[in-house]
Amino acid sequence: MAEQIELSNEQALRLVDTFGSPLYVYDERILRKRCRDLRSLLPLPDYRPLYSVKANSNPALLRIIREEGFFVDAMSPGEIYLEEQAGFQPEEIFMVTNNISDEEIRYAAERGILMSADSLSQLERFGILYPGREIGVRLNPGIGAGHDEKVVTGGSCKFGIEYEKIPEIQKTAKAHDLRIVAINQHVGSLFLDYDTFLEACRRMLAIAPAFPDLRIIDFGGGYGVPYQGEARLDLSGLSRELTELVRGFLAECGSPDIRFYTESGRYIVAECCELLGTVQSRKEVAGVRYLGTDLGFNVLIRPVLYDAWHEAEVFSRRPAAGAPEYELVQIAGNICESGDILARDRRLPVTCHGDVIGIKNAGAYGYSMASCYNSRLRPAEVLLTETGEAKLIRRRDCLEDLMRGVVL
Numbered sequence: 483m484a485e486q487i488e489l490s491n492e493q494a495l496r497l498v499d500t501f502g503s504p505l506y507v508y509d510e511r512i513l514r515k516r517c518r519d520l521r522s523l524l525p526l527p528d529y530r531p532l533y534s535v536k537a538n539s540n541p542a543l544l545r546i547i548r549e550e551g552f553f554v555d556a557m558s559p560g561e562i563y564l565e566e567q568a569g570f571q572p573e574e575i576f577m578v579t580n581n582i583s584d585e586e587i588r589y590a591a592e593r594g595i596l597m598s599a600d601s602l603s604q605l606e607r608f609g610i611l612y613p614g615r616e617i618g619v620r621l622n623p624g625i626g627a628g629h630d631e632k633v634v635t636g637g638s639c640k641f642g643i644e645y646e647k648i649p650e651i652q653k654t655a656k657a658h659d660l661r662i663v664a665i666n667q668h669v670g671s672l673f674l675d676y677d678t679f680l681e682a683c684r685r686m687l688a689i690a691p692a693f694p695d696l697r698i699i700d701f702g703g704g705y706g707v708p709y710q711g712e713a714r715l716d717l718s719g720l721s722r723e724l725t726e727l728v729r730g731f732l733a734e735c736g737s738p739d740i741r742f743y744t745e746s747g748r749y750i751v752a753e754c755c756e757l758l759g760t761v762q763s764r765k766e767v768a769g770v771r772y773l774g775t776d777l778g779f780n781v782l783i784r785p786v787l788y789d790a791w792h793e794a795e796v797f798s799r800r801p802a803a804g805a806p807e808y809e810l811v812q813i814a815g816n817i818c819e820s821g822d823i824l825a826r827d828r829r830l831p832v833t834c835h836g837d838v839i840g841i842k843n844a845g846a847y848g849y850s851m852a853s854c855y856n857s858r859l860r861p862a863e864v865l866l867t868e869t870g871e872a873k874l875i876r877r878r879d880c881l882e883d884l885m886r887g888v889v890l
């Protein structure tokens with residue numbers, strides 16, 4: 483089976499003609515395949531992968547991911563709400579927080595959802611609000627990884643509590659009679675070489691015995707997918723080495739009753755989605771050729787935010803009989819900012835008005851980071867089911883949505 487969603491020329495044009503442009507198209511088979519890859523990462527009965535819904539929170543996709551045996555993590559009450567809509571139960575949700583309010587702590591705690599505190603002061607807040615309860619703590623392993631410094635979350639950054647502060651964690655917990663039942667950490671997002679991740683896991687297991695009430699160890703996520711033809715993450719190598727590490731830990735600690743989690747978002751949803759948009763104009767300015775499309779950074783912000791590279795392809799309204807002619811283009815969006823360039827210096831078949839541009843790997847941090855900037859309407863989302871049906875899983879925004887919540 484293919485590693486990514488693959489649409490035929492005819493299929494892509496039909497989808498856009500039926501559901502409008504731009505459009506996120508998801509392939510259920512690829513989604514399930516990715517879930518199964520990660521489900522088998524740790525061949526231990528006490529392993530449970532979490533899906534990080536920040537990558538994509540459409541409840542129709544969450545339902546599929548739940549069917550594949552995943553639990554979920556949540557950063558906010560909004561994510562918890564969507565997870566509940568998809569059928570996740572409180573014990574299947576782990577709230578991994580960062581700088582949350584008392585109201586947000588209460589939202590999770592009143593539902594019986596286990597949360598983890600990201601700082602000593604938040605641990606203290608939780609203790610004041612819910613003395614005697616169970617809680618987790620997010621640790622900072624001192625090393626990080628990721629595709630951009632904005633998403634490196636271990637080492638010098640705003641996340642987690644350093645290992646050196648474990649005595650203070652214990653003191654704070656004791657003061658409020660809290661039981662630290664979970665520890666979690668996350669080195670960062672998108673690594674294709676797992677050395678740093680594994681080293682962070684090793685460090686975490688080494689300090690785990692400092693928490694006598696522990697029943698959950700969450701190694702975090704960040705498993706990358708290739709965006710620009712890189713070698714795939716060697717999951718079987720990672721599985722082998724991580725399993726060995728965990729087995730060693732269990733043997734050394736007399737097989738404690740501990741459940742292991744991972745927290746992956748991108749790996750699960752990136753490759754099952756292609757974002758389709760339409761060529762609206764062509765022009766040259768100062769000798770540079772622009773393909774003007776409706777793919778503004780409001781629908782895929784990664785290239786603008788992180789200089790991320792996404793593969794682009796053309797679905798032509800008038801496919802050439804022979805080999806197509808190619809041209810060098812900048813794929814621009816329709817947002818009123820010069821930086822609104824989705825892809826630079828791409829050699830693509832010559833396009834005309836109405837042709838469709840496909841952007842690969844758009845399933846992670848695509849719709850979930852989409853906005854209504856320039857008062858644009860967010861696109862629809864469509865799922866290609868295993869039976870081949872194209873099923874609408876979110877309608878396109880309408881103009882009235884722009885007035886939702888407005889008080890005049």
Ligand SMILES: Cc1ncc(COP(=O)(O)O)c(C=O)c1O
Pocket residue numbers: 534536537578633635668670671672702703704705745746747748749846
């Ligand atoms: C705490 C935490 N867990 C999980 C993830 C998911 O990362 P990814 O989508 O790279 O797997 C993130 C993303 O930044 C995160 O901050």
